[in-house]
Amino acid sequence: MGGLAIARESTAPEALVKRVLRGDPAAERALYDANVDRVYRLTYRMVNDPTLAEEYTQETFIRVFDRLGDFRGEAALSTWIASIAISVVYNGMRKVKRFRERERDLDTAEPMAAPAREAEPDLKARMAMAIDDLPKGYRTVFVMHDVEGFTHEEIGFALGIREGTSKAQLSRARAKLRAALAVHEGEWA
Amino acid sequence: MTRHNDTPESHLPEAIRALVQEYHRPPATPRNEIWTQIETARWVRAAGADIEQDVTPLHHPLRRNRRLVLRAVGIAATLIVGIGLGRLSITPGSEQIPRLSIPMASDRPNTAFAVSAAQHLSRTETLLTRLRIDRTGEEDFSDEARELLVSTRLMIDARVGSDPKLRSLLLDLEFILVQIVQLDESRRQEELELITDGLEQRHVLPRIRTAIPAGPIAT
Numbered sequence: 558m559g560g561l562a563i564a565r566e567s568t569a570p571e572a573l574v575k576r577v578l579r580g581d582p583a584a585e586r587a588l589y590d591a592n593v594d595r596v597y598r599l600t601y602r603m604v605n606d607p608t609l610a611e612e613y614t615q616e617t618f619i620r621v622f623d624r625l626g627d628f629r630g631e632a633a634l635s636t637w638i639a640s641i642a643i644s645v646v647y648n649g650m651r652k653v654k655r656f657r658e659r660e661r662d663l664d665t666a667e668p669m670a671a672p673a674r675e676a677e678p679d680l681k682a683r684m685a686m687a688i689d690d691l692p693k694g695y696r697t698v699f700v701m702h703d704v705e706g707f708t709h710e711e712i713g714f715a716l717g718i719r720e721g722t723s724k725a726q727l728s729r730a731r732a733k734l735r736a737a738l739a740v741h742e743g744e745w746a
Numbered sequence: 747m748t749r750h751n752d753t754p755e756s757h758l759p760e761a762i763r764a765l766v767q768e769y770h771r772p773p774a775t776p777r778n779e780i781w782t783q784i785e786t787a788r789w790v791r792a793a794g795a796d797i798e799q800d801v802t803p804l805h806h807p808l809r810r811n812r813r814l815v816l817r818a819v820g821i822a823a824t825l826i827v828g829i830g831l832g833r834l835s836i837t838p839g840s841e842q843i844p845r846l847s848i849p850m851a852s853d854r855p856n857t858a859f860a861v862s863a864a865q866h867l868s869r870t871e872t873l874l875t876r877l878r879i880d881r882t883g884e885e886d887f888s889d890e891a892r893e894l895l896v897s898t899r900l901m902i903d904a905r906v907g908s909d910p911k912l913r914s915l916l917l918d919l920e921f922i923l924v925q926i927v928q929l930d931e932s933r934r935q936e937e938l939e940l941i942t943d944g945l946e947q948r949h950v951l952p953r954i955r956t957a958i959p960a961g962p963i964a965t
Contacts, residue, residue: 586781594775601772611776615783622788681765688769703758703766731758738762 570634577625589618592635595705596642602700603646604653613649617642632714639707640715643697680741687737695730702727790896863912864958866897870919871954877926878942878951891926898923915953922950 573591576584596617601610620641628637688696697716701707702723707715709723716723758766873890880887898920902913925941945951 593777597775598772602770605770611780614780618784704769
């Protein structure tokens with residue numbers, strides 16, 4: 558029993574943090590294993606690109622290990638890690654956006670064919686487009702809460718906003734989605 | 747999952763809520779692959795931290811940067827394995843350090859380091875030869891030079907590769923690679939001439955060729 562108790566204690570977040578800060582490589586891996594799925598899922602949902610999701614997850618944990626000494630326990634460790642992941646994703650998305658804008662500028666020099674008329678998207682595709690088109694803050698709150706199951710408290714900490722703001726943004730995001738999907742109302746009514 | 751203070755009217759219809767889970771649905775987490783990248787990147791950053799301080803940041807498009815990082819990580823991983831095996835081969839109390847003239851067909855564990863070193867020198871030789879004969883003045887050497895610079899620093903820092911001749915060669919290569927990375931485009935031709943003059947004066951290419959064992963290099 559004693560051994561079991563020690564094992565449990567040593568993998569608790571606070572104990573893991575202490576062990577990582579002491580330079581225990583097994584603790585680093587344990588901390589990573591305990592949190593990587595949540596980080597990868599969140600980054601993937603935000604960028605919809607496996608390569609970028611891997612890159613952002615990697616960068617998140619590099620920062621986590623670099624800054625772990627700054628973790629003061631003001632939120633759960635997993636929430637603190639999520640806040641770093643969101644910061645990494647936002648920074649990365651800014652770079653990707655700048656890069657794509659440069660590419661688009663180059664493309665405008667090329668003669669463009671008339672865009673083919675796409676088939677009417679189904680409900681799932683339209684929903685994905687509607688979520689993609691949400692303002693960044695709304696989309697982040699929506700993805701974190703309705704898709705990945707974060708609480709408003711966790712979202713508030715991760716994004717540096719009040720819980721009430723998180724709730725308001727979620728409500729507006731849902732309203733926008735309902736409006737965007739109104740054309741499909743017959744399919745879910 | 748908790749839904750604090752959500753009013754029913756703000757909820758999405760049930761059918762939509764179920765569909766929401768399909769939004770950019772992630773595949774299984776490639777956790778071992780990501781962990782390997784993290785370990786390698788941290789190792790490379792620690793070993794090459796000073797590079798960022800003395801090399802002017804370059805403004806590469808995102809995809810070129812990513813390709814460069816991935817290639818550097820791959821090379822670093824090879825070197826880590828090579829250096830690690832080399833270290834394992836040094837028995838306690840042994841003062842014998844592997845020599846630059848690398849026994850390619852040896853069964854010794856430090857062959858891994860030797861192969862890494864030979865590959866690295868061979869790639870560096872190719873780059874410097876291309877640079878020396880470049881007549882167009884348009885080829886961009888900076889990405890490759892930066893990547894080789896990281897590997898060079900790793901090898902310099904690896905005690906197992908501390909053969910004085912190899913170390914001296916690597917330090918010269920480091921200096922040349924830094925110059926290539928820092929090439930000022932507005933004075934490109936002038937700076938390239940300075941670099942090639944340095945190559946000649948320091949007999950860098952012949953020293954690299956001497957250092958690389960004859961015969962094919964394992965890849």
